[in-house]
Amino acid sequence: MSGLILHHYDTSPFSEKVRLMLGLKGLAWDSVQAPVIMPKPELTPLTGGYRRIPVLQIGADIYCDTQVILAEIERRAPGPSLALGPAWAVNFWADRLFFGVTVPIIFGELGDATPQDFIADREKLSGRPFNVEAMKAAAGIMRPQWRAQAAWIEEGLAGADWLSGETPGLADIAAYMNIWFLARSLPDLADELLAGFSRTQAWRGRVATIGHGERREITGGKALVVA
Ligand SMILES: N[C@@H](CCC(=O)N[C@@H](CS)C(=O)NCC(=O)O)C(=O)O
Structure with missing residues (x-):
């Protein structure tokens, strides 16, 4: 193609x-x-x-x-x-619930350094204030929620190298998106929130080589x- x-x-x-x-x-x-x-x-x-x-x-x-x-x-x-088993459901979860906790964690940390034209643009897009203070306040609750969702990846990797089984697929790509986003913005925080999730850390390295x-x-x- x-x-x-x-x-x-x-x-x-x-x-x-x-x-x-x-x-x-x-x-x-x-x-x-x-x-x-x-x-x-x-x-x-x-x-x-x-x-x-x-x-x-x-x-x-x-x-x-x-x-x-x-x-x-x-x-x-x-x-x-690549769209095997529950892959589309995993994709929907990653886009909505997992992404929904990843964003306030990132902008709670980086919001003060975010350019004003970006903030104005995203306010216009969403129709809501881009409220850095609210995201900072939410980050404390969001971090354990993020870790709880990352723990589902850790469990999903208990029997195989990939969430999709023996080979990588859509479920792996979708779940990885949020880890990539957090780690790209705040690498130390990503490691902190993935502490003890050794399967996820190894898997993340494998996905990155795709x-x-x-x-x-x-x-x-x-x-x-x-x-
Ligand atoms: N549901 C959409 C969400 C896409 C989305 O929100 N993308 C972000 C960038 S990751 C975006 O477009 N932000 C506003 C912009 O770039 O103008 C999808 O799955 O493609």
Whole structure:
């Protein structure tokens, strides 16, 4: 399969899921680096206004939201099959519940250093205040909650090297997203919250070696021409 264009940015945890999926499938793809905040003049004309990241483009076909993007990659490149067992349920948990505790932990720590234009952009996106003080206050409760959810990964690895069994799959990529996001932002805190979870720490190293397939940078302008 060729002709895959991923609109993303390197710091995006949802994009990391897709990049790892492309790696597991051994696919070649074109990368368009999108802006982290609005405006996104080379993205929104393709999506009809959807501004989140990642977006997958295949010719003039546009796929928004990782649940759709991952399913489309799985459909177009079925071997090896990655959506095994409860993989989609794990993906949904990782996107919502696990991500929901990861974000306040990160921004509770880093919120004061977060650029004002980023804060203003995310307030406009969510329609809510980007309340660093509230996130700082919540972090104390969120940390044990994060650890409790990471403990499910630890248990899931009791019988095999991967959550998906003998080989890696979507469940591994999805669960890893939050660990990647926390460790990328606050590596020491990630180690602290994973203390004693030796299977998870070893697994995390294995997931990191999957790679992103064959990536080539192109411009947003070129992607618009393709569409
Ligand atoms: N449900 C979406 C969530 C995607 C999402 O929220 N992505 C973040 C970046 S990781 C985002 O788009 N933030 C706002 C932006 O970049 O404009 C998905 O699964 O793709």
